[in-house]
Amino acid sequence: xxxxxxxxxxxxxxxxxxxxxxxxxxxxxxxxxxxxxxxxxxxxxxxxxxxxxxxxxxxxxxxxxxxxxxxxxxxxxxxxxxxxxxxxxxxxxxxxxxxxxxxxxxxxxxxxxxxxxxxxxxxxxxxxxxxxxxxxxxxxxxxxxxxxxxxxxxxxxxxxxxxxxxxxxxxxxxxxxxxxxxxxxxxxxxxxxxxxxxxxxxxxxxxxxxxxxxxxxxxxxxxxxxxxxxxxxxxxxxxxxxxxxxxxxxxxxxxxxxxxxxxxxxxxxxxxxxxxxxxxxxxxxxxxxxxxxxxxxxxxxxxxxxxxxxxxxxxxxxxxxxxxxxxxxxxxxxxxxxxxxxxxxxxxxxxxxxxxxxxxxxxxxxxxxxxxxxxxxxxxxxxxxxxxxxxxxxxxxxxxxxxxxxxxxxxxxxxxxxxxxxxxxxxxxxxxxxxxxxxxxxxxxxxxxxxxxxxxxxxxxxxxxxxxxxxxxxxxxxxxxxxxxxxxxx
Numbered sequence: 001x002x003x004x005x006x007x008x009x010x011x012x013x014x015x016x017x018x019x020x021x022x023x024x025x026x027x028x029x030x031x032x033x034x035x036x037x038x039x040x041x042x043x044x045x046x047x048x049x050x051x052x053x054x055x056x057x058x059x060x061x062x063x064x065x066x067x068x069x070x071x072x073x074x075x076x077x078x079x080x081x082x083x084x085x086x087x088x089x090x091x092x093x094x095x096x097x098x099x100x101x102x103x104x105x106x107x108x109x110x111x112x113x114x115x116x117x118x119x120x121x122x123x124x125x126x127x128x129x130x131x132x133x134x135x136x137x138x139x140x141x142x143x144x145x146x147x148x149x150x151x152x153x154x155x156x157x158x159x160x161x162x163x164x165x166x167x168x169x170x171x172x173x174x175x176x177x178x179x180x181x182x183x184x185x186x187x188x189x190x191x192x193x194x195x196x197x198x199x200x201x202x203x204x205x206x207x208x209x210x211x212x213x214x215x216x217x218x219x220x221x222x223x224x225x226x227x228x229x230x231x232x233x234x235x236x237x238x239x240x241x242x243x244x245x246x247x248x249x250x251x252x253x254x255x256x257x258x259x260x261x262x263x264x265x266x267x268x269x270x271x272x273x274x275x276x277x278x279x280x281x282x283x284x285x286x287x288x289x290x291x292x293x294x295x296x297x298x299x300x301x302x303x304x305x306x307x308x309x310x311x312x313x314x315x316x317x318x319x320x321x322x323x324x325x326x327x328x329x330x331x332x333x334x335x336x337x338x339x340x341x342x343x344x345x346x347x348x349x350x351x352x353x354x355x356x357x358x359x360x361x362x363x364x365x366x367x368x369x370x371x372x373x374x375x376x377x378x379x380x381x382x383x384x385x386x387x388x389x390x391x392x393x394x395x396x397x398x399x400x401x402x403x404x405x406x407x408x409x410x411x412x413x414x415x416x417x418x419x420x421x422x423x424x425x426x427x428x429x430x431x432x433x434x435x436x437x438x439x440x441x442x443x444x445x446x447x448x449x450x451x452x453x454x455x456x457x458x459x460x461x462x463x464x465x466x467x468x469x470x471x472x473x474x475x476x477x478x479x480x481x482x483x484x485x486x487x488x489x490x
Contacts, residue, residue: 011056012055038127063076093120093125094120094121097120098117099173100115104444105255105446107315108313109286111481113478114469114481115469116486118463120460123162123459126158126159126457127160131155134148157457159456159459169258169283169487170490171463172460173253177405180246180251184240191230195232199227208228218368218397219397222365256438257437258437259280259436260382261275262385265277266378271375285440286440287331287333289352290351292327295345295347305319312340314332331443353373354375362450363400363452364397374449383399383430385431385433386430391427393416399428400418402452406455434453463486466485466486468481
């Protein structure tokens with residue numbers, strides 16, 4: 001022990017004053033970060049800093065004194081890569097990260113192929129809930145297909161102070177709430193949607209029967225069809241694989257527009273959004289699907305048809321009208337619709353409408369009972385921290401899934417009664433804030449109308465700008481979108 005203490009004193013005495021200054025600055029920054037983080041257990045890593053700058057017991061740079069040139073070369077690369085990965089980890093965790101737009105749900109505001117820079121400081125960076133994970137990978141390692149994270153440790157949700165909070169109209173990146181569980185070999189859609197769809201199909205084909213008493217109760221019918229679907233999924237591991245549960249921050253990243261905030265009453269009337277009874281402005285690039293017919297279409301050359309679609313800003317994926325067909329149903333912005341109506345060859349144009357039977361809207365029992373559609377939805381109260389809701393049949397249909405899967409309570413509905421943690425109750429007080437998210441491509445967006453509210457612990461950050469954009473239709477880079485503002489409506 002005496003020898004160890006003597007060695008420590010000698011090492012400390014040999015440290016140059018300039019190194020003490022650097023160590024003091026780094027230590028100050030480290031403890032400021034720990035205080036901001038709000039987890040003082042992390043402060044134990046200060047001992048590592050002390051060893052790096054002062055005592056030098058751990059030979060981090062042993063390879064620099066190696067006689068082997070190969071060893072020095074290889075380890076210099078390893079050292080640089082490890083350092084880069086650590087820096088990337090901290091930048092992506094606490095400052096921001098890039099994000100690719102994978103689908104057309106926000107067109108024409110954001111396009112498929114856009115790469116965004118997402119500011120995590122905007123709403124406050126979320127302390128990593130799954131701290132041990134491979135940087136640059138969300139949940140699955142490429143090629144090998146294994147998990148990119150360790151399930152332990154799991155830290156409780158904690159958000160650091162940011163520059164603001166989510167506002168109406170913000171475009172937000174968040175972890176997909178319903179993505180907490182997925183079938184290993186069929187990860188899209190989520191397990192809840194997949195089991196419901198399979199269960200509905202089983203009943204429709206007459207492959208299984210639902211108790212007649214259940215058919216008249218929308219809550220029990222939903223539970224029964226989902227149970228049928230889950231049994232089918234679990235019985236066919238070759239097709240579906242295992243059902244995987246993912247931690248909050250390892251779920252897929254989604255990007256949508258915040259159209260409803262905690263505690264607000266949300267409603268859609270004929271495509272227009274109303275919050276607390278007040279009509280909200282329509283985003284400039286919002287799209288709805290329209291059916292229309294053009295005379296002389298069959299006489300047009302392919303080049304003329306492409307020019308027609310380009311003029312309306314319709315992507316190739318939505319150009320369903322070919323020679324020999326008469327009616328097209330693409331999504332159109334208000335500007336594109338106005339341009340179409342001026343076409344002298346237009347025969348007719350009308351807005352399309354979608355029924356809940358086609359779309360299985362959230363919450364399923366309520367949506368079916370009330371006849372909700374994509375364009376006529378709600379009203380529904382978005383729960384916030386401290387919001388108290390009645391848990392009668394309608395209240396359970398609206399909020400039971402949220403309580404069970406996002407509030408993480410042992411909640412169930414049986415015998416006409418809600419049970420929370422095994423106790424009967426007729427009300428519930430929410431512990432988290434929730435948001436209603438929608439895409440601007442209103443008829444082609446899987447959003448809160450389908451899978452429900454987004455909890456605050458799923459919020460990642462706010463997209464700031466488009467870094468680069470790749471055009472999947474025409475190929476190449478969309479040069480006019482580089483460094484373009486991510487949300488032109490703000």
